[in-house]
Amino acid sequence: MxxxxxxxxxxxxxxxxxxxxxxxxxxxxxxxxxxxxxxxxxxxxxxxxxxxxxxxxxxxxxxxxxxxxxSHHGAAHHAEEHADDPHAAAGHEHDADKHGHDHAAEAPADALAATxxxxxxxxxxxxxxxxxxxxxxxxxxxxxxxxTFYTLGTFGPLSISLDWxxxxxxxxxxxxxxxxxxxxxxxxxxxxxxxxxxxxxxxxxxxxxxxxxxxxxxxxxxxxxxxxxxxxxxxxxxxxNIFQVFIFWELVGLCSYLLIGFYVERKSASTAANKAFIMNRVGDFGFLIGLMIVWTSLGTFRFFDVPAVESVDGHPGKDQVGLFHMIRGDVGELHVSENGQEVYLQDGHGGLLKEGDDLRAIPYWLLVAAGLGIFGGCIGKSAQFPLQTWLPDAMEGPTPVSALVHSATMVAAGVYLAGRFYPMFTPEVLLTIAYIGCITLSIPQSVIPRRIKGATEAGKSIPCARPQAATTPP
Structure with missing residues (x-):
């Protein structure tokens, strides 16, 4: 399939x-x-x-x-069976043997698929x-x-490729x-x-x-x-992979610039296109920081696991764990150190990754910074506070462009990115997302209808719907 x-x-x-x-x-x-x-x-x-x-x-x-x-009945079923279990929350982070109920067989479900x-x-x-x-x-x-569609190049442990x-x-x-x-x-x-x-x-x-x-x-x-x-x-x-996401992320921004500034001879349209392009680049700077943190700390860009292949000398290689399993493991939970300062990287099979005799880990604050950086890109594309001011000006493009940019794809790109990288977001990042969303909702919404009305009157509309007002030449 x-x-x-x-x-x-x-x-x-x-x-x-x-x-x-x-x-x-x-x-x-x-x-x-x-x-x-x-x-x-x-x-x-x-x-x-x-x-x-x-x-x-x-x-x-x-x-x-x-x-x-x-999503619909799995959570309800889980809550019902764990309602009377005082160790449910703690036991879920470790061994299925600590549970005395039916979930002992269900816990390794993701691990079964990963292997x-x-x-x-x-x-x-x-x-x-x-x-x-x-x-x-x-x-x-x-x-x-x-x-993988095609591997562009391999630089040490880093592989740049076109993945799906x-x-x-x-x-x-x-x-x-x-x-x-x-x-x-x-x-x-x-x-x-x-x-x-x-x-x-x-x-x-x-x-x-x-x-x-x-x-x-x-x-x-x-x-x-x-x-x-x-x-x-x-x-x-x-x-x-996250590098490929960034390339197409920037290409979406370029296309929005071309479409919003379609009437490039109009000063308002060219200004709106420049504003959208520049403000999105501000958010993309955070995205780039998050991308660099991911590479330097985790050593991979891929979302999925790559099984080990046999090396030239006949010895089996090592599995390459994807970002999501590396952070959340096969049960979808962070493995935080006792002092809360580090997050241990997981191998996707219920164990922890090692580098020599030491466990591989990423500082907790650095994982938070990576999540906030990636969310910075979402703020720009989805026009969240404080980068929300470019969106009303995007109405300077033709109406089909406004529909495409506002409701269909470009703004949804930020929503998609937040959903795609949800496994890498810590509770602090999720709380920040909630705060930013609430602040954006609290901004007076009268600004947007006024800008839409002005752009509609200044631009063209369907001829049969345009009122013919008498004008007097100067």
Whole structure:
């Protein structure tokens, strides 16, 4: 199943890129009045949605929707069985033998998946549903998959590669992004129809002689930018390591700059594009700090575990533990030292990583700093306090851009990043996220409707909906 999901999502990811490469050179094979670039863009993202939806259904059927079961009734079932157990919280951090109830068989469920051999052709790891793991006769179905497309280079212990990682979050985000983007693409065909001309007149730009600015239409360029934006966002979701996430994260920011500043001749649009780009780079500085802490302290960028391979001399190599198992282990909990100053790194099989005779560990404060740095990137993309002021100005772009940037993909990228790195966040980081969210909600919301109204009146709207007001020439 891992290869099937990988192929479907890879196709959904690369189709917008293929569309972009064709659309950006649209004038070489068609004329400026043709809607062919738009139909190509819609076709690419629509097929991507179908592939994403099929992948989601395939994953759900084969795993019996394990994520939904864990979230809805798993916690309630766990609480019910542990309600009268005074040692439940403490025992969960250690050995299943300390429990005198049915969870003794359920505790190693994730470890069972982590030690399962990878599927042929892909490096896969899985967290297996506890209900299936409790029955030895039932074959466990992996719920998470990871692998490598291509290794760019290896520098000592560091491997820079194009990886993929698929779990429930990946599939849901793929389906949501492609569906909303498809709707926006279809709407944009009609909305941008006035760009289908050889002589577009921008009434918002005034020349020194009091005339309006004239330029060729940019219909094909608009849909090329939309396709590149979708490719960037889907690459961000499919990425299997934090370095790859950062690359697509920056590419999403570049695409937002191109789309918000689509009417680049307008001072308000160019200013809004610059503001969005610069303020997001401020947040990305924290992201970069978090990335450096992860590499120097943990020694890997990958999210998933890589099984050991036989070395040249015939001796078995060592398993390469992914970030999530290294921090949270197979039971999803931090292994903090007694003095609370360090977090011991885990091997994903219930043990601790060692370097020689010493246990590998990361200072607790450094793990907090890494989490806050990564969340800094989320603050910029999701327009949270204090980097929220760029979002109302993004309305200077065409309305389809506002829909894509605000509600569909770019702002959701910050939400996705917080969800993806949730296993690496300490309680202090989660509390900070809650505080920032509350502060953002407390900011007077009257500012946003006022900016949206102003941008709508200053920009273009659907002709039949625009009131025709009589004007008197000066």
């Amino acid at each position: 891992g290869e099937t999901l990988r192929n479907l999502l890879t196709l959904a990811w690369l189709l917008p890129l293929a569309g972009f490469l064709v659309e950006i050179y649209a004038l070489c094979w068609t004329h400026r009045l043709s809607k062919a670039p738009a139909y190509l863009a819609v076709g690419c993202i629509a097929i991507g949605f179908l592939c994403s939806f099929v992948a989601l259904i395939t994953w759900g059927v084969n795993t019996h929707w394990v994520a939904l079961e864990d 399962a051999p990878p599927a042929e052709g892909a490096t896969e790891h899985a967290a297996v549903h506890a209900e299936e793991a409790a029955h030895p006769e039932a074959e466990a179905t992996p719920a998470k998959f990871g692998g 990682y698929i779990d429930s979050l990946t599939l849901v985000m793929f389906t949501m992004v492609t569906f909303i983007a498809t709707c926006i693409h279809v709407f944009a065909i009609g909305y941008m129809h006035d760009e289908l001309t050889e002589d577009y007149v921008d009434h918002e730009v005034h020349m020194p002689d009091h005339s309006h600015f004239h330029r060729p239409g940019r219909f094909h360029r608009f849909f090329a930018f939309l396709s590149l934006f979708c490719f960037s966002m889907l690459g961000l979701v499919l990425a299997g």
